[in-house]
Amino acid sequence: MTASTIPGYRYGDPALPPASIDAAGLADLRAACLLGDDDLAALREAAPIIAPQVEQVLDTWYGFVGSHPFLLASFSTANGPDADYLAAVRARFGQWIRDTLRANFDADWLAYQREIGRRHADGKNATDGVVGAPPVVPFRHVVALVVPIVETMRPFLAKGARDAEHLERMHRAWLKAVVLSVALWAEAYVREGWW
Amino acid sequence: MTASTIPGYRYGDPALPPASIDAAGLADLRAACLLGDDDLAALREAAPIIAPQVEQVLDTWYGFVGSHPFLLASFSTANGPDADYLAAVRARFGQWIRDTLRANFDADWLAYQREIGRRHADGKNATDGVVGAPPVVPFRHVVALVVPIVETMRPFLAKGARDAEHLERMHRAWLKAVVLSVALWAEAYVREGWW
Numbered sequence: 001m002t003a004s005t006i007p008g009y010r011y012g013d014p015a016l017p018p019a020s021i022d023a024a025g026l027a028d029l030r031a032a033c034l035l036g037d038d039d040l041a042a043l044r045e046a047a048p049i050i051a052p053q054v055e056q057v058l059d060t061w062y063g064f065v066g067s068h069p070f071l072l073a074s075f076s077t078a079n080g081p082d083a084d085y086l087a088a089v090r091a092r093f094g095q096w097i098r099d100t101l102r103a104n105f106d107a108d109w110l111a112y113q114r115e116i117g118r119r120h121a122d123g124k125n126a127t128d129g130v131v132g133a134p135p136v137v138p139f140r141h142v143v144a145l146v147v148p149i150v151e152t153m154r155p156f157l158a159k160g161a162r163d164a165e166h167l168e169r170m171h172r173a174w175l176k177a178v179v180l181s182v183a184l185w186a187e188a189y190v191r192e193g194w195w
Numbered sequence: 196m197t198a199s200t201i202p203g204y205r206y207g208d209p210a211l212p213p214a215s216i217d218a219a220g221l222a223d224l225r226a227a228c229l230l231g232d233d234d235l236a237a238l239r240e241a242a243p244i245i246a247p248q249v250e251q252v253l254d255t256w257y258g259f260v261g262s263h264p265f266l267l268a269s270f271s272t273a274n275g276p277d278a279d280y281l282a283a284v285r286a287r288f289g290q291w292i293r294d295t296l297r298a299n300f301d302a303d304w305l306a307y308q309r310e311i312g313r314r315h316a317d318g319k320n321a322t323d324g325v326v327g328a329p330p331v332v333p334f335r336h337v338v339a340l341v342v343p344i345v346e347t348m349r350p351f352l353a354k355g356a357r358d359a360e361h362l363e364r365m366h367r368a369w370l371k372a373v374v375l376s377v378a379l380w381a382e383a384y385v386r387e388g389w390w
């Protein structure tokens with residue numbers, strides 16, 4: 001599936017509301033999470049390593065979610081886990097990996113991160129036309145999932161790393177990019193003016 | 196300065212509101228961030244390594260905050276950075292390091308994490324009687340600071356690690372504990388029912 005055919009994928013859609021922070025605000029946020037240009041380079045080096053493994057990465061993450069009822073609940077209705085919902089989110093989640101590794105953190109990217117956050121909060125379910133699933137993903141779980149999303153990437157990066165130093169550099173850049181993403185997604189959850 | 200003489204330190208104070216999650220909720224949150232009993236053991240092994248270095252860790256973190264005006268702003272009034280405010284927070288921040296490494300994540304600890312979160316949001320400034328500083332620490336910065344708080348700990352852990360594997364084990368446990376803390380602190384920022 002190419003990005004343009006993923007249902008609900010809206011990176012670059014000019015109809016999206018713009019981000020609440022401008023380039024200077026993003027520069028500050030990048031500084032706060034130590035995400036330097038060397039990290040962007042490391043992410044881009046990781047991109048072709050991960051590209052052929054995206055489905056396996058998603059298998060790992062979905063296996064994790066599926067094995068924890070309190071996580072699977074976000075994708076479930078009274079009839080149990082919603083396979084269509086899980087599949088729709090999965091396609092966008094895979095594209096999020098690719099986009100994050102492309103490391104083109106511009107205004108379009110910022111606007112789409114805001115939209116991704118919204119879809120975990122008051123915009124949850126609507127994109128995929130799901131009825132009866134919980135109305136939000138609890139934010140404490142969004143934050144906590146930074147750890148498995150970071151930790152489980154390491155063996156996939158290791159398959160294409162030149163050496164231990166290269167692996168470490170890519171993995172640390174991935175940690176920073178995931179933390180940056182969650183910091184941006186948080187906007188949809190946080191009280192007015194406190195984000 | 197011992198814990199009992201740190202102004203505003205309230206870990207264990209029965210007058211604090213209890214946490215919003217119970218032991219089962221904490222178990223879920225620990226599972227979401229992969230914080231196992233082996234990690235608690237690793238944190239406790241790190242405790243005596245870090246204990247004699249807490250002031251140097253804080254020097255590093257304060258140096259980082261002090262070198263970024265958008266971070267220092269949270270501790271500043273119209274008269275510039277408030278040295279008393281910085282010092283009061285510093286004493287509690289050092290104790291937070293010690294408490295986190297003690298890894299006794301019980302109901303008292305949960306209640307105090309909730310209070311720590313509140314002091315970054317609508318309870319900011321009041322504990323230290325500060326007037327004129329910004330009313331909240333922007334939440335996106337709280338999330339982003341996970342990275343420096345994790346990365347800068349590594350050389351301090353390295354000073355007492357038995358070997359590379361021991362260092363890695365302690366450092367990963369620290370990452371998980373910091374993410375857990377931020378997930379808990381988030382409650383004060385998040386809209387009703389979405390945390």
